[in-house]
Amino acid sequence: MKLKPLVIGELTARLPIIQGGMGVGISLSSLAGAVAAEGGIGIISTAQIGFKEEDFDKKPLEANLRAIGKHIKRARELAPKGIIGVNIMVATKNYGKYVKEAVSNGIDLIISGAGLPLDLPALAGKTKTKLIPIVSSVKAANIILKMWDKKHGVYPDAFVVEGPKAGGHLGFHLEQLENIEELNYDQEIKDIIKLAKEWEEQKNCSIPVIVAGGIRNREDIDYYMNLGAAGVQIASKFVTTKECDAHINYKNAYLNAKEEDIMIVKSPVGMPGRAIRNKFMEKASLEKIPVTSCHSCLEHCNQRDIPYCITDALINAAKGHVDDALLFCGANAFEQNEIKTVKEVMDELTRDE
CATH class of the missing domain: 3.20.20.70 (Aldolase class I)
Structure with missing residues (x-):
């Protein structure tokens, strides 16, 4: 068809x-x-x-x-x-x-x-x-x-x-x-x-x-x-x-991911999200990651309350600093x-x- x-x-x-x-x-x-x-x-x-x-x-x-x-x-x-x-x-x-x-x-x-x-x-x-x-x-x-x-x-x-x-x-x-x-x-x-x-x-x-x-x-x-x-x-x-505009390290994170690496995360946006498990997510689950500056990204964001700066985490992903990044992905990303x-x-x- x-x-x-x-x-x-x-x-x-x-x-x-x-x-x-x-x-x-x-x-x-x-x-x-x-x-x-x-x-x-x-x-x-x-x-x-x-x-x-x-x-x-x-x-x-x-x-x-x-x-x-x-x-x-x-x-x-x-x-x-x-x-x-x-x-x-x-x-x-x-x-x-x-x-x-x-x-x-x-x-x-x-x-x-x-x-x-x-x-x-x-x-x-x-x-x-x-x-x-x-x-x-x-x-x-x-x-x-x-x-x-x-x-x-x-x-x-x-x-x-x-x-x-x-x-x-x-x-x-x-x-x-x-x-x-x-x-x-x-x-x-x-x-x-x-x-x-x-x-x-x-x-x-x-x-x-x-x-x-x-x-x-x-x-x-x-x-x-x-x-x-x-x-x-x-x-x-x-x-x-x-x-794709992403850094090759980001693309390789998809290629290297296994099904068990795909996880649901709590985002500073206030909504759940899906991402690849990495060193950053493990660290964020244990402690708050200090926010050093505001990038004016979200309408409702309080630096004192958020677990980490989502802008910094996503920019790190785009630039290929994958160990310090939030690596968003779909449920089947591991199949790439x-x-x-x-x-x-x-x-x-x-x-x-």
């Missing part, structure tokens, strides 16, 4: 694959541009995106906003006809400024999670940029649909439904993540798809649902498409590509066993049997 294109409003991706946004510095213009050039949708993570800018330590906001424009421009150069998006966390400090900067640079779409993006339509303004919330429950999807309709008179251009096997921050309780098989998450996906279709019929609009979390191969893609999904979002498989090109990964994911 040939895969259908992913249609989001006026945007049509030849392949129904969105590359997940990974920060800090894991999915920037190199990876996003490569995925978009192959017919998928490439996503740039805006999380502390300006960490390589000279003034980042002194002026993180200015550095990040400047870097958003740089990376969008570079991704466009790599994929002139491709679809480029950004991932912006609701929990980000100055969230609205990041949204407006991405829109002003002509980004095709914004994917937004780590909180409910209830004000995203107002922040984006009247624009062609497609707005896509990340949800993990039908309850969250319903709240967004009703609030966007009531407050802004609009509806999401799509939903990304992020399941319990995803990487990074997760919209689940710790107990749920420890008993994934008991969640019956397929039913949640079906319920969200059903809800989206009801709104499509009532409002004469289109709200495709994209499934994310733990997707490994073409068989998984076909499975979720048969459930009614319009596409999938995949992240971990793209970490171990030549084009070699460095490939984005084209090779996309061909594997979409090859017809």
Whole structure:
């Protein structure tokens, strides 16, 4: 069965694959541009995106906003006809400024999670940029649909439904993540798809649902498409590509990881997350790691209370200092066993049997 294109409003991706946004510095213009050039949708993570800018330590906001424009421009150069998006966390400090900067640079779409993006339509303004919330429950999807309709008179251009096997921050309780098989998450996906279709019929609009979390191969893609999904979002498989923006040490951490090395961690963001067990996580479980400076990354962050600085931990990951880093990953990251090109990964994911 040939895969259908992913249609989001006026945007049509030849392949129904969105590359997940990974920060800090894991999915920037190199990876996003490569995925978009192959017919998928490439996503740039805006999380502390300006960490390589000279003034980042002194002026993180200015550095990040400047870097958003740089990376969008570079991704466009790599994929002139491709679809480029950004991932912006609701929990980000100055969230609205990041949204407006991405829109002003002509980004095709914004994917937004780590909180409910209830004000995203107002922040984006009247624009062609497609707005896509990340949800993990039908309850969250319903709240967004009703609030966007009531407050802004609009509806999401799509939903990304992020399941319990995803990487990074997760919209689940710790107990749920420890008993994934008991969640019956397929039913949640079906319920969200059903809800989206009801709104499509009532409002004469289109709200495709994209499934994310733990997707490994073409068989998984076909499975979720048969459930009614319009596409999938995949992240971990793209970490171990030549084009991925991460340091080779980060990529090797995936290649060297065993299944038992994948663990659920408590993030300073206040949400559970999934990461690779390493020296840093062992140290963080035993003692608080002092925070020496603030990078203005999160809206709600108290230096006195957090176990470690998530910006420092993630920047260390991107730079390859893996023993002092938070190594976010998906549940199946341990299955990666070699460095490939984005084209090779996309061909594997979409090859017809």
